[in-house]
Amino acid sequence: MSATIGFIGTGLIGAPMVERLLESGRSVVVWNRSPEKLAPLLAAGATAAGSMQELAQQVDIVCTCLTDTGAVEDVLFADNGIARVMRTGQLLVDLSSIAPDATQRMAERLAAESGARWIDAPVSGGVPAARAGRLIIFAGGDADDIARAAPVFDALSQRVTHMGGNGAGQLAKSCNQQIVACNLMVIAEMLAFAEKSGVDASKLPAALAGGFADSLPLQIFGPRMAAGIDTPRLGAVGTFRKDIEQVGRLAHEVGALIPVTRAAIERYREALVHADIGADGDASRLIRLTRGVS
Incomplete structure (x- = not known):
């Protein structure tokens, strides 16, 4: 059974990532604070969730691609954050570029509160590489978890390098x-x-x-x-x-x-x-x- 992917953060580089996932045959659920921004992705085959938590409940892998550390922390741990509904063994793949030390703390908190697994997976290559599925990914987390994230990484990247534990990818x-x-x-x-x-x-x-x-x-x-x-x-x-x-x-x-x-x-x-x-x-x-x- 193929994994269902959720994607939060469909901005400058997030949107072409979603498009690439769809082109690669993945099933993608999306959410954005401004629903009208999702129209091109829905036309391409994505499914919209009514909330972040609804998205997390529907999918096997949650991807985030957000502006900064504070935005990632809010999506995970605010009152309406997805950590409240994530489940044991579920994957969080954070494609944002954020602080390594905060990443390590948040990964530990997510595991303690929900049992979900965190992979920090910041990317390099910009919008052109995102559109072509040729991004470079620096991965931090458990090797087995990174292997389970293959439905995401295979579609988006030309290379994934496991740099170490949580935070190492961000560093x-x-x-x-x-x-x-x-x-x-x-x-x-x-x-x-x-x-x-x-x-x-x-x-x-x-x-x-x-x-x-x-x-x-x-x-x-x-x-x-x-x-x-x-x-x-x-x-x-x-x-x-x-x-x-x-x-x-x-x-x-x-x-x-x-x-x-x-x-x-x-x-x-x-x-x-x-x-x-x-x-x-x-x-x-x-x-x-x-x-x-x-």
């Missing part, structure tokens, strides 16, 4: 975001430098492809930065700021030195209050910090 994602967030800021500075030096910046992503300077962020965001394109949004500045601020906190707690990352943190703080960037702006707008556009 690996923090390492990933440390590189990505710093890389995006340097890409923005590089393109602005090229423009001021008289080089056609629009040619640089293709020119650098395959060399040591190449990266997916360069190929995805570089052309958008050079052309001044910021829609559709592929990654919010506020999300990268949240992730890199978390790296700063975790590094401080373990005594790791991250001077380059801390410089990037300050630049993301500037981007959040920049008149033409802001938390909701696409990361392609980061070039405006260096161009001086306001």
Whole structure:
């Protein structure tokens, strides 16, 4: 019997994940605080639940893909949270990017209160990889539980790496975001430098492809930065700021030195209050910090 999957958090990257699950033949139940946002997913074959708890009661695996640690905690442990109705052995697969230490605490609480099992499974690859089922997943939790989550992982990812116990997947994602967030800021500075030096910046992503300077962020965001394109949004500045601020906190707690990352943190703080960037702006707008556009 195939597993039924529930999905809470059908936003920028959650929606294409649901679409991919449906395309792969999975049965998916969805819920969103704004029901009208579910229309495209329902048209694609998903089933809507009347509440988060109703969703959790109907499915074998509950997936969450939410904005931050607080949102995940609310979905699980608020008065109407799903932990109240989850059952022994049921899987919670958290695809969000949240705090590793909070993940470990919540996993322990979920197990104690309901007997359900937690897998932290943050992803990398962005919206294009989500649509193609080519995400990279960093998994934290029990190896047997991760194997049982195959109906989700096989549809969404090209690779799942078991990093360790609960929280280890989120810590690996923090390492990933440390590189990505710093890389995006340097890409923005590089393109602005090229423009001021008289080089056609629009040619640089293709020119650098395959060399040591190449990266997916360069190929995805570089052309958008050079052309001044910021829609559709592929990654919010506020999300990268949240992730890199978390790296700063975790590094401080373990005594790791991250001077380059801390410089990037300050630049993301500037981007959040920049008149033409802001938390909701696409990361392609980061070039405006260096161009001086306001």
